[in-house]
Amino acid sequence: MSFPEPGRAATLGELRASGHVHRSVKSEIRENLLARLRAGEDAFPGMVGFEDTVLPELETALLAGHDLVLLGERGQGKTRLMRTLAGLLDEWSPVVVGCEIGDDPHAPSCTRCRRLAAELGDDLQVTWRHRSERYTEKLATPDTSVGDLVGDVDPVKVAQGRTLGDPETVHYGLVPRSNRGIFGLNELPDLAERIQVALFNVLEERDIQIRGYSLRLPLDLLLVATANPEDYTNRGRIITPLKDRFGAEIRTHYPSEVGDEVALIAQESALVADVPEHLLEVVARFTRGLRESSAVDQRSGVSARFAIAGAEGVAGSALRRAARVGEQHAVARVCDVPTVVPTLLGKVEFEMGEEGRERDVLTHLLRLAIAETYRSRLAGLDLTGFTNLFAEGAVVETGDLVPGSDLLAQVGPVSGLSKVLDRLGHGDDATPGQVAAAIEFVLEGLHLTRRIDKDTVAGRTVYGA
Numbered sequence: 001m002s003f004p005e006p007g008r009a010a011t012l013g014e015l016r017a018s019g020h021v022h023r024s025v026k027s028e029i030r031e032n033l034l035a036r037l038r039a040g041e042d043a044f045p046g047m048v049g050f051e052d053t054v055l056p057e058l059e060t061a062l063l064a065g066h067d068l069v070l071l072g073e074r075g076q077g078k079t080r081l082m083r084t085l086a087g088l089l090d091e092w093s094p095v096v097v098g099c100e101i102g103d104d105p106h107a108p109s110c111t112r113c114r115r116l117a118a119e120l121g122d123d124l125q126v127t128w129r130h131r132s133e134r135y136t137e138k139l140a141t142p143d144t145s146v147g148d149l150v151g152d153v154d155p156v157k158v159a160q161g162r163t164l165g166d167p168e169t170v171h172y173g174l175v176p177r178s179n180r181g182i183f184g185l186n187e188l189p190d191l192a193e194r195i196q197v198a199l200f201n202v203l204e205e206r207d208i209q210i211r212g213y214s215l216r217l218p219l220d221l222l223l224v225a226t227a228n229p230e231d232y233t234n235r236g237r238i239i240t241p242l243k244d245r246f247g248a249e250i251r252t253h254y255p256s257e258v259g260d261e262v263a264l265i266a267q268e269s270a271l272v273a274d275v276p277e278h279l280l281e282v283v284a285r286f287t288r289g290l291r292e293s294s295a296v297d298q299r300s301g302v303s304a305r306f307a308i309a310g311a312e313g314v315a316g317s318a319l320r321r322a323a324r325v326g327e328q329h330a331v332a333r334v335c336d337v338p339t340v341v342p343t344l345l346g347k348v349e350f351e352m353g354e355e356g357r358e359r360d361v362l363t364h365l366l367r368l369a370i371a372e373t374y375r376s377r378l379a380g381l382d383l384t385g386f387t388n389l390f391a392e393g394a395v396v397e398t399g400d401l402v403p404g405s406d407l408l409a410q411v412g413p414v415s416g417l418s419k420v421l422d423r424l425g426h427g428d429d430a431t432p433g434q435v436a437a438a439i440e441f442v443l444e445g446l447h448l449t450r451r452i453d454k455d456t457v458a459g460r461t462v463y464g465a
Helices: 011-017 025-039 056-062 078-088 111-123 156-160 193-203 240-245 257-270 275-293 304-325 336-346 358-378 386-390 404-411 417-423 432-448
Strands: 067-073 091-098 127-128 135-139 151-153 170-171 181-186 221-227 248-251 395-398 454-457 460-463
Touching: 011 111, 011 127, 025 056, 025 078, 025 221, 056 078, 056 170, 067 078, 078 135, 078 181, 091 111, 193 221, 193 240, 257 275, 257 304, 275 304, 275 358, 275 432, 304 336, 336 358, 358 417, 358 432, 358 454, 386 432, 395 404, 395 432, 404 432, 417 432, 432 454, 432 460
Parallel strands: 067 221, 067 248, 135 181, 181 221
Antiparallel strands: 091 127, 151 170, 395 460, 454 460
16 A cells, blocks of 8 residues: 655644555555565565475465464574564554654554544644664563563653553553564563563453553554574473464474575675685585584574674685785685684584584584585586696695685696686686686595595695695
């Protein structure tokens, strides 16, 4: 639906004359989602790998008007997905001027706005609120109180002369302040069980209770929560009556395809250097290998943040080399990937019995990831031009502080290089740094497939040694 531009309707009378119609938040989301689905537009931009699994379930829940829980291991995009829901709200919506809970002028719910509507009628003052202001998010922590979520008596208002029996002495919490919008509650199981009880009325009767006040405050909102599976978290749980009040529980997952993992890394990483796509694939396969390893505690998962941090670390290593050796353009190479292993150890939880072997596990899985990427990218290519270099007794020295120009000078012209560049997505427009990255990738792949030797001495790698 199209609504008047902000500023056009300044009173309730003008709003009615413009043709604006009151809708509940869930109806608003439903109609906007249907419009996007009919137009073939992406309703949840930025979400990768959920197209055939999570998003159809989410769309069904939203169309049904359900409050919902997103359940999944760490780093599966639950919070990101929750935040995209705000894009399904109308871009601008009218609210009563000065209302703490953003009442709709057509149907005000708080005591103040009902009184003003009765006194002023069509002269009730209206302002406009952007959808970004209609999304509220709270990280559930053990010290969260009922007052934080629902509200409490405001001593300042009492001091101003109001009586304790006056409903306007109430200071509204985050949930009522999310009225006419979306309230996102992150890590719901971390919320103390006695505090979770305070959400019963919000989800079922759609109102709130504050201390001894008899408030009939009908709330119009969509409540979305995220949680980790209860089978491994010891921090808390979602109490059964609260789970029963949510309309839907949607299970998230890590990307199921390597291509989706690569796309996610490319989308979310802030790369300070050129990281060729084949190295992003190495990081993606490395992450997936950890998720399948028996040495890693799979109940806690391996977050997508692991892969993102890995790619950013590889770019940082390339930038460091460029600064140290005077390269004009920083391009990451295979030698940059092992340098980030020590910094990623803290992001993985290992099974008991693996103490002392953590780095060995990561190093082994990284080699496997490089070998798998090499096979997937360069399978079937004639690489005898590279192997012939070493058959003649040549050696190539590289490392994280060896300039790409030195690597190119050592290798020289080699047959089959142009086809390698084509397979890696560079072609004739490849920069010297990208060519060096491609050559080093081939050399490491040949070593891992036992076609050439390699030795590492004092931080430098010598192929053909």
